[in-house]
Amino acid sequence: MSEDSSWRERLGLLLDYLDATDFSKIARRYFALNFFDGVLTMMGFTLGYYMVGGRDPHAVFGAGIAASVAMGLSGLVGALMTEMAERERDLHELEKSLFKDLGNSVIAKSQRMAAVLIAIIDAAAPALGALMLAIPLAYPLVDMLGYDYAIAASVAIGLAALFALGSYLGSGSRRGMLKYGVAMLLAGVSLAIITALMGVVL
């Protein structure tokens, strides 16, 4: 057996194990939850800033990017620590059942790989969601779009992203894409109404 095919076989085995440990289901859940968080947080921040009279494009764009990075970092560290701890615990339970140290086994490697991949997804999802909304806010900085239009474009992208996320989640369930898409969209619209009211109150 050549070195190359042996390497490929090991990778295949790792991926099979990843599949067996519900990796794809957990990763999908993490992505949806955190993407939703990222979009809603950024939309709430942008709308809130606008509604209380904020008109500085530098401030809204800079703070938006900083919030995206912060959410990404928080997701990375939080998920990595949580997943590592949970998977170590599972591995320890399995070691007790097998009366065997699994430290160098493909199971331990796949668990570590799953924890790292989930942490990356957990970091990328909210950052991606927030960055999508931050992009239109950069246009007023180079005079390519008016400030008000940029805010409107950011919110529109946010609502479209929420609808797309809902549809994606709905595509795998029996209730249908439209229903899930509309439910997510309503969450965004509710946020817009709440921030508008806050702008009036504050």
Add this chain to the structure above:
Amino acid sequence: MKVAVVRVVFDVLKPRELDSTDLARSLCELNGVSLVNIVVREVDVRTETIRLIVEGADVDIDDVLDKLDEMGCAVRSIDSVTAKRQGEQQ
């Protein structure tokens, strides 16, 4: 004249996450192995007890044990070994 191990039967405890097909395929890729048979004998919450039969022209038991170790399986016993003198006329 060389004597080769041609059949070994193991009693193995394996994690349930590890698919028997994947295990059989991995073992079958070892040098000298041409046939692998796995029979599940007992199922637990986290583990499965299997009867593993490895056959081939020249089965290296250490290679099989290393592969089982790498895949997170615990070998409880070697229940049967068949060896054959190579080149012997029938």
